[in-house]
Amino acid sequence: MAILITGGAGYIGSHTCIELLNAGYEIICLDNFSNSKSASLNRVAAITGKSFKWYEVDLLDRQGLEKVFIDNEIEAVIHFAGLKAVGESVASPLHYYHNNITGTLILCEMMEKYDVKKLVFSSSATVYGMPDSVPISEDFPMHTTNPYGRTKIMIEEILQDLYVSDISWGICLLRYFNPIGAHESGIIGEDPNGTPNNLMPYITSVASGKRKELQVYGCDYPTADGTGVRDYIHVVDLANGHVKALEKVMSSTGVDAYNLGTGKGNSVLEIIATFEEVTGKRIPYTFAARRPGDVAECYSDPSKAKEELGWVAKRGIKEMCRDAWNWQEKNPDGYKGKDNNNFKNRHLP
Ligand code: NAD
Ligand code: UD1
Numbered sequence: 001m002a003i004l005i006t007g008g009a010g011y012i013g014s015h016t017c018i019e020l021l022n023a024g025y026e027i028i029c030l031d032n033f034s035n036s037k038s039a040s041l042n043r044v045a046a047i048t049g050k051s052f053k054w055y056e057v058d059l060l061d062r063q064g065l066e067k068v069f070i071d072n073e074i075e076a077v078i079h080f081a082g083l084k085a086v087g088e089s090v091a092s093p094l095h096y097y098h099n100n101i102t103g104t105l106i107l108c109e110m111m112e113k114y115d116v117k118k119l120v121f122s123s124s125a126t127v128y129g130m131p132d133s134v135p136i137s138e139d140f141p142m143h144t145t146n147p148y149g150r151t152k153i154m155i156e157e158i159l160q161d162l163y164v165s166d167i168s169w170g171i172c173l174l175r176y177f178n179p180i181g182a183h184e185s186g187i188i189g190e191d192p193n194g195t196p197n198n199l200m201p202y203i204t205s206v207a208s209g210k211r212k213e214l215q216v217y218g219c220d221y222p223t224a225d226g227t228g229v230r231d232y233i234h235v236v237d238l239a240n241g242h243v244k245a246l247e248k249v250m251s252s253t254g255v256d257a258y259n260l261g262t263g264k265g266n267s268v269l270e271i272i273a274t275f276e277e278v279t280g281k282r283i284p285y286t287f288a289a290r291r292p293g294d295v296a297e298c299y300s301d302p303s304k305a306k307e308e309l310g311w312v313a314k315r316g317i318k319e320m321c322r323d324a325w326n327w328q329e330k331n332p333d334g335y336k337g338k339d340n341n342n343f344k345n346r347h348l349p
Contacts, residue, residue, distance in 0.1 A: 001073050002026040003246065004116075006059060006107065007080030009036035011190045012122065012176070014044050015183055015239040016078065021048040023243050028072055029054035030065075031081065035193065037335040043187050059103035062110075069114040076118035076250060077111060078242055079104065082151070085197060086126075086293070089148035100151035101158075108162060117169040118249040120242055121159060123152050123257070125177045125231070125298060134265065135301035138175070138257045145293045156257070163255040170249035177231035177261030177300050179238050181320035182327035189327030190235075191334030199271060200232075200320075204328035207281040214283055216268050218290035223297060227268035231261035231299035234315035234323070244309040261300030262313040275321040 003020060007013045008029030014036075020027050021044070029041055033056060041054050053072070057064040059081055068074075082100045083089070089096040104121075111117065126149040127142045142153050156173050163169045180200040182189030196202045205211045219226040241260040248256075266274075272283050305311045 001075040002028045004068065004072070004074045004077045005029045005080065006077065007031055007036075007082065007122075008054065009033060009038060009040045010080055011036075012179055012235060012238060013078075013080040014040040014188050015235045016080070016242045017041070017044045017052070018048055018183060018188075019236070019239040019243050020246070021050045021052065025246075027052045028068065028074070030057050030059075030068055032056065032058040034058075035083070037191070039335040040188055040191075047183065047185055047187055059107055060099070062106055065106060065110050069110050069116070074114065074116050076120070076246060077107065077116060078120045078246065079107060080122045082122065084148060086146050086148050087197065089151075090146055093147040096147045096151055100148075101154055104155050104158065108158070112166075117166070118171075118246075119159070119169070120172045120174060120245045120249060121155065123156055123173045123175045124149070125175050125259070125261070125300065127152050127156065127175060128298070130295050131298065134297045134299050135263060136259065136298065137301040138259055138304055160255055168253055169255070170253045171255040172245040172249050173255065173257040174241060174245055175257060175259050175300075176238060177233050177259070177298070179235045180232050181234040181236065181315070181323040183236060184323055184326070186323070186326035186330040189324070189331065189334075191331075199230075199268060200324050203272065203275055203283055204324050206283050207275070207279060207325060208328055208332055212284065214272070214285040215288040216272075216285050217288055217294060219287040221290070221296040223267055225267050225269045228294055229265035229267050229297040229299065231263065231265055232271065232317055232320055233261050233313050234320045236323075237262075237313040237315050241305065241309070241311045241313075244305075244311040248309055256308070258305040258309060259300040259302050260305060260311075260313075261302050262316075263300055263302045265297055265299035266317055271317065271321070274317050275325070278318050278322045279325045281325070
């Protein structure tokens with residue numbers, strides 16, 4: 001029996017594959033590589049010393065997906081596959097709704113057909129939109145400002161309805177706060193296409209000399225130093241949260257949402273200062289206007305995940321900065337670098 005990981009080649013998926021393999025699970029990955037490279041899967045195998053099957057399949061390809069279910073005995077699914085860039089979702093909403101929502105519908109239909117009713121879904125803190133207060137707990141109202149966020153809210157609602165229709169489903173909705181950092185080996189990490197939108201990949205690109213300076217979006221927020229505050233979480237802690245959520249869905253039925261965050265907020269200036277301290281690299285920056293849609297403060301109350309999943313984030317922002325830089329320094333061109341041949345370990349279905 002195996003765990004199917006959709007979007008397993010991506011940033012969070014690849015880190016989760018490692019923790020699942022280390023915990024003794026058999027995994028099967030599926031990805032269309034629209035925002036990732038198969039090299040990440042080869043590296044997961046190299047890090048863990050374990051082999052696993054992977055399929056180049058798009059969730060929208062019903063026949064291709066069905067073959068995965070026919071060929072394998074799948075007992076649960078961790079569903080990462082989706083498009084995630086907020087700005088792109090505003091420019092191409094139909095593409096986002098089709099890929100994220102139709103992809104999830106086809107996946108759930110296939111799961112139902114093959115009697116696989118255990119699902120862990122990648123949701124996001126974006127479902128809380130502009131919260132009235134912090135810390136944010138799971139019972140806060142859901143509203144969001146962009147199509148990407150709406151795909152997450154809609155999918156959460158679809159999965160709630162699915163459970164109401166058939167209470168033998170076990171579903172966890174994991175609302176991630178701000179995942180950053182990389183596996184401590186520096187062998188896998190985040191490899192965004194083009195200019196990074198998010199803070200940490202932008203900082204590492206400045207540290208490596210690819211970009212001249214960081215623009216800090218807003219210095220007049222009602223926060224201690226005027227810059228935006230977020231709940232940054234180490235991607236390996238986040239990956240471990242999936243192992244705990246998987247244990248939960250495998251042993252129970254129901255549908256539950258969990259915040260995966262540290263419960264602590266850090267400002268942009270604190271992240272810059274910590275990055276400079278642990279790496280010795282200087283990050284030149286200038287202040288720019290607020291980014292439209294940004295909130296002043298966003299951090300979690302992660303106590304429900306602690307109580308019900310037995311999960312807490314262990315790593316702090318120093319480890320997050322250190323590991324993000326370790327990955328960037330060892331892989332200046334991400335997965336496009338020449339060293340991919342060191343990780344030849346292809347496992348075709
Ligand atoms: P990612 O882009 O690195 O990984 C997503 C993977 O899904 C990619 O490998 C992509 O190729 C694949 N994919 C996309 N559409 C697909 C399809 N139709 N069929 C098959 N594969 C497909 O992103 P990530 O950062 O690892 O995020 C994983 C999930 O977590 C996403 O659903 C994202 O929305 C969610 N999330 C991410 C963050 C974050 O900050 N990274 C925060 C909150 C939620
Ligand atoms: C982003 C996404 C959000 C997603 C979240 C979790 C956007 C608009 N929102 O939010 O949907 O759920 O990631 O991963 O993309 N910053 C700068 N300069 C930069 C980049 C960012 O100052 O070049 C600031 C931002 O204003 C913010 C903080 O850094 O205060 C973090 O930004 P980012 O990494 O983009 O994450 P979020 O804004 O939380």
